[in-house]
Amino acid sequence: MQFESFTEFLNMGGYAFYVWLSFGVTFVAMAMIAIQSFIKHRNLMKQVVVEQERKARIKKARLQQQGSM
Template identity: 50%
Template sequence: MQFDSWQAFINMGGYGFYVWLAFGVSFLALALVVVQGLQARRKLQQEFVKEQQRQQRLARRKREVT
């Protein structure tokens, strides 16, 4: 589809509101997925570090007892 001006492109033959709303909702959903993934990754990394520290403490205590 070819448009004569930027205004015609943004208006999209009268359907511009729905088209741009769909784009906006899609980008918002993708951004939320990325943010949620980054938060989950950070939480998993923190839990991994805590578990490693716990394992080190247990190994240290085991060596001290024996």
């Protein structure tokens, strides 16, 4: 479909409200998914670091315990 002017394009043949609302809802949903994914990734990486630090403390404690025996 070709439009005569940019205003006609924005009007979308009288269906502008529905067309632009659907674009807006889609954009918001995709943005929420991207933000949620970013937050989950960041939290997962924090958990990985905490787990690695915990394992390092356990290993250090075991080595100290074996050295004192």
